[in-house]
Amino acid sequence: MSNPSTTRPGPGPGRRPAPDRGRTLLGPALRLIHTGRTPTRSALTTALEVTRATAGAVAGELAALGLVTVDEHPIGTGRGRPSHRLGLAPDGPVVLAAQVHFDMLSVALAGLGGELGEAVYLPLPAATDPEPILATIAAAGAALVRAQRRRCLGAALALPNPVREPDGTAPAALHFGWPGGTPVVQLFADAIAAQDLGPRGRVPLPTAVANDANLAALAEHRHGAGRDARHLLLVTSGHRGVGGALVVDGRLHTGSAGLALEVGHLTVDPLGRPCPCGNRGCLNVETDPEALFSAAGRAVDPSRPLLDQARELARDPSARAAVDTVVDRLALGLAGLANILNPDRIVLSGLHQDLLAAAPTRLPELVARHSLWGRCDQVPVVAAEVCHAGLVGAAEFAWEPYLRDPQAVAG
Amino acid sequence: MSNPSTTRPGPGPGRRPAPDRGRTLLGPALRLIHTGRTPTRSALTTALEVTRATAGAVAGELAALGLVTVDEHPIGTGRGRPSHRLGLAPDGPVVLAAQVHFDMLSVALAGLGGELGEAVYLPLPAATDPEPILATIAAAGAALVRAQRRRCLGAALALPNPVREPDGTAPAALHFGWPGGTPVVQLFADAIAAQDLGPRGRVPLPTAVANDANLAALAEHRHGAGRDARHLLLVTSGHRGVGGALVVDGRLHTGSAGLALEVGHLTVDPLGRPCPCGNRGCLNVETDPEALFSAAGRAVDPSRPLLDQARELARDPSARAAVDTVVDRLALGLAGLANILNPDRIVLSGLHQDLLAAAPTRLPELVARHSLWGRCDQVPVVAAEVCHAGLVGAAEFAWEPYLRDPQAVAG
DNA sequence: GGCTTTTTGTTTAGGAGCGGCACAAAGTCA
DNA sequence: TGACTTTGTGCCGCTCCTAAACAAAAAGCC
Numbered sequence: 029m030s031n032p033s034t035t036r037p038g039p040g041p042g043r044r045p046a047p048d049r050g051r052t053l054l055g056p057a058l059r060l061i062h063t064g065r066t067p068t069r070s071a072l073t074t075a076l077e078v079t080r081a082t083a084g085a086v087a088g089e090l091a092a093l094g095l096v097t098v099d100e101h102p103i104g105t106g107r108g109r110p111s112h113r114l115g116l117a118p119d120g121p122v123v124l125a126a127q128v129h130f131d132m133l134s135v136a137l138a139g140l141g142g143e144l145g146e147a148v149y150l151p152l153p154a155a156t157d158p159e160p161i162l163a164t165i166a167a168a169g170a171a172l173v174r175a176q177r178r179r180c181l182g183a184a185l186a187l188p189n190p191v192r193e194p195d196g197t198a199p200a201a202l203h204f205g206w207p208g209g210t211p212v213v214q215l216f217a218d219a220i221a222a223q224d225l226g227p228r229g230r231v232p233l234p235t236a237v238a239n240d241a242n243l244a245a246l247a248e249h250r251h252g253a254g255r256d257a258r259h260l261l262l263v264t265s266g267h268r269g270v271g272g273a274l275v276v277d278g279r280l281h282t283g284s285a286g287l288a289l290e291v292g293h294l295t296v297d298p299l300g301r302p303c304p305c306g307n308r309g310c311l312n313v314e315t316d317p318e319a320l321f322s323a324a325g326r327a328v329d330p331s332r333p334l335l336d337q338a339r340e341l342a343r344d345p346s347a348r349a350a351v352d353t354v355v356d357r358l359a360l361g362l363a364g365l366a367n368i369l370n371p372d373r374i375v376l377s378g379l380h381q382d383l384l385a386a387a388p389t390r391l392p393e394l395v396a397r398h399s400l401w402g403r404c405d406q407v408p409v410v411a412a413e414v415c416h417a418g419l420v421g422a423a424e425f426a427w428e429p430y431l432r433d434p435q436a437v438a439g
Numbered sequence: 440m441s442n443p444s445t446t447r448p449g450p451g452p453g454r455r456p457a458p459d460r461g462r463t464l465l466g467p468a469l470r471l472i473h474t475g476r477t478p479t480r481s482a483l484t485t486a487l488e489v490t491r492a493t494a495g496a497v498a499g500e501l502a503a504l505g506l507v508t509v510d511e512h513p514i515g516t517g518r519g520r521p522s523h524r525l526g527l528a529p530d531g532p533v534v535l536a537a538q539v540h541f542d543m544l545s546v547a548l549a550g551l552g553g554e555l556g557e558a559v560y561l562p563l564p565a566a567t568d569p570e571p572i573l574a575t576i577a578a579a580g581a582a583l584v585r586a587q588r589r590r591c592l593g594a595a596l597a598l599p600n601p602v603r604e605p606d607g608t609a610p611a612a613l614h615f616g617w618p619g620g621t622p623v624v625q626l627f628a629d630a631i632a633a634q635d636l637g638p639r640g641r642v643p644l645p646t647a648v649a650n651d652a653n654l655a656a657l658a659e660h661r662h663g664a665g666r667d668a669r670h671l672l673l674v675t676s677g678h679r680g681v682g683g684a685l686v687v688d689g690r691l692h693t694g695s696a697g698l699a700l701e702v703g704h705l706t707v708d709p710l711g712r713p714c715p716c717g718n719r720g721c722l723n724v725e726t727d728p729e730a731l732f733s734a735a736g737r738a739v740d741p742s743r744p745l746l747d748q749a750r751e752l753a754r755d756p757s758a759r760a761a762v763d764t765v766v767d768r769l770a771l772g773l774a775g776l777a778n779i780l781n782p783d784r785i786v787l788s789g790l791h792q793d794l795l796a797a798a799p800t801r802l803p804e805l806v807a808r809h810s811l812w813g814r815c816d817q818v819p820v821v822a823a824e825v826c827h828a829g830l831v832g833a834a835e836f837a838w839e840p841y842l843r844d845p846q847a848v849a850g
Numbered sequence: 851g852g853c854t855t856t857t858t859g860t861t862t863a864g865g866a867g868c869g870g871c872a873c874a875a876a877g878t879c880a
Numbered sequence: 881t882g883a884c885t886t887t888g889t890g891c892c893g894c895t896c897c898t899a900a901a902c903a904a905a906a907a908g909c910c
Contacts, residue, residue, distance in 0.1 A: 259694060282781070283782065287815065298709025299709065368776065370700075404698065
């Protein structure tokens with residue numbers, strides 16, 4: 029042999045089936061079927077811009093991998109030979125999707141297609157250290173997989189705080205007190221590995237952890253209000269503070285260290301409320317649930333979740349003035365983001381979704397007025413559509429390697 | 440024939456040489472050589488992760504296209520058979536790069552490799568309507584091409600204002616009074632077409648127009664301070680106002696309508712100077728040349744270019760306090776952008792470059808202190824390195840189709 | 851200086867992936 | 881019933897790449 033060190037050890041002769049180039053059509057084809065855009069092989073032909081022969085072969089291969097089914101009965105749409113609908117195999121493999129919420133945990137199985145199985149909700153364990161929480165999630169997930177006797181291909185977890193790349197730590201403290209720097213990616217991988225869910229026993233499942241806003245954006249982009257948007261900005265207000273996420277050309281923009289779209293400290297009211305960051309009038313403190321209550325001069329019922337109360341208040345006509353105040357601040361923040369990111373569409377979730385419902389014309393108009401983009405085009409500000417977007421997004425994240433290379437399902 | 444309407448009319452049988460997939464290695468290989476990363480065929484082998492056979496074939500094909508040369512003499516680097524350096528053909532084809540500046544025009548020819556030919560500077564014509572300006576540029580470019588007897592493959596123009604996509608208009612008025620909505624892309628294409636520079640006579644040259652900050656970012660990313668950065672943020676202050684640009688994974692992020700990175704209206708001083716946009720303390724008015732003069736309490740000499748004077752003032756030790764004030768505002772703006780975009784690196788140009796030189800530790804420290812990213816990692820804030828970055832970036836833009844598919848050079 | 855070792859470049863054979871084409875299948879329309 | 885339209889498939893060939901062997905050009909060792 030001449031010198032094997034520089035000759036790449038390919039898996040046999042022929043065209044390279046390398047990480048990203050071999051079988052270039054299989055991934056795009058599965059992605060199209062997954063997002064419900066190509067009901068038939070004929071639609072695949074046009075969407076992928078290939079010949080019918082190739083589209084047929086690709087569909088056949090996806091079916092052979094157990095991912096796609098070809099409907100028995102044809103669907104008649106006018107003239108010509110009728111097509112057979114391409115569907116996702118109902119008994120195909122699944123992934124584990126999990127989410128850490130403010131006050132609970134949720135876990136579900138998900139096949140392709142963006143539909144979740146029934147979600148399991150768990151209270152936070154008494155010890156809110158990382159290990160017991162992640163162990164609880166992994167155990168619940170393993171129970172689901174075993175009970176439903178499905179093949180599990182991966183797991184992903186949505187966390188309510190940023191996840192730093194590439195080391196996989198949570199840089200800021202979670203609200204229930206995990207220290208900054210907690211290696212959440214590794215801990216979750218360990219928790220899943222301990223459940224021994226690998227397809228052939230000892231092979232550890234691929235796992236991933238990401239911020240919940242990012243995953244929600246992914247879910248909305250693939251299956252919700254962000255479909256067909258090239259650049260999608262999602263802004264959400266949860267229990268406390270504001271989260272953002274950006275999808276660029278179908279892929280999450282998480283920045284160089286996973287810390288992009290930390291939009292909470294945009295200044296939206298120079299004379300506003302003080303923010304822990306030291307400034308005044310940050311988006312975080314001006315458009316979160318507390319800000320709405322403060323603007324309305326109402327008291328919070330400490331016995332009920334703050335976010336739920338705030339969403340009710342946003343729908344309360346008697347709080348109109350307060351809603352408008354907060355909407356104005358939000359619009360300024362969104363306009364600032366629009367000037368920087370110029371997305372196709374802005375999707376609002378959480379409390380912001382209710383603020384949009386309460387001010388369906390005022391909010392987009394203000395965004396348009398305060399952004400260069402808005403002075404050129406209509407600015408589509410829309411409400412989120414996906415239920416359990418965090419879980420659905422986690423499922424997307426876990427499926428991602430297989431959407432890139434469906435043949436990995438066979439490995 | 441069965442039905443040619445759905446069967447794509449490919450250019451002959453065989454593996455598809457379609458827009459983006461045919462000859463997948465040729466483009467990446469040329470790009471590596473173009474950015475000076477692969478001096479030899481052996482380096483191509485490792486960079487492209489292909490076999491030596493393939494790298495050799497690719498290099499040979501690029502040489503056959505007249506783009507790449509293989510050095511006569513080997514370069515000895517230790518043991519083994521020495522390599523021959525891969526260079527860019529000195530007599531290869533060129534593109535036309537042009538820029539509209541505040542008070543003049545510039546035009547240059549550029550081959551691959553990021554080096555400009557000698558630039559020609561032209562005063563603005565008496566009539567500052569779009570047509571005469573663009574005609575002046577096209578005529579000067581055509582004269583260069585003819586004088587140097589080079590084959591010209593395309594032309595690109597850098598403009599000091601945003602270019603709206605997909606219609607190719609300038610949404611805001613240029614400072615010398617072009618009306619908003621001017622179809623600059625079409626007008627430039629017409630001006631170039633009128634010069635009849637096509638390789639075989641009547642074929643019009645491909646042309647492009649883009650914002651100068653965007654093009655500068657492209658230039659810095661490929662050939663300057665942004666090399667090896669995955670996500671690069673460039674911020675620049677020109678004669679008036681602030682421009683920004685973002686390169687994501689090697690490609691410009693211009694947003695859905697080309698209006699991204701309009702960073703000038705970030706609030707950086709809630710009680711600051713009024714901005715034409717209606718707010719106070721926008722980055723535009725707080726960190727532009729006038730702001731520095733205002734902070735220093737100095738008078739501007741109306742007989743000299745404002746930007747030049749401001750850059751001198753930034754270097755003047757006696758203006759220390761004023762510089763620090765403006766630096767503080769700039770740092771706040773950069774931190775805001777870092778929180779949203781989380782780039783790998785921030786490159787400063789124009790006046791901001793001098794502000795960084797005047798406050799080489801204060802500025803990065805403040806950016807770090809006010810951004811989540813800065814609290815996790817070092818924030819590299821660096822000065823621009825490319826001379827005539829607008830022209831170099833325009834050349835990159837014009838070369839882009841050929842870097843994607845080098846075989847287009849032959850067409 | 852001859853030998854081996856190391857690294858680079860080239861030649862040859864062959865395989866994977868996809869297009870073109872012809873044909874078959876399954877419906878609608880007149 | 882037959883013409884037409886649209887969808888799906890089998891076969892062949894082309895292109896782009898890999899693997900493997902060979903050739904070339906240096907350094908290192910004796």
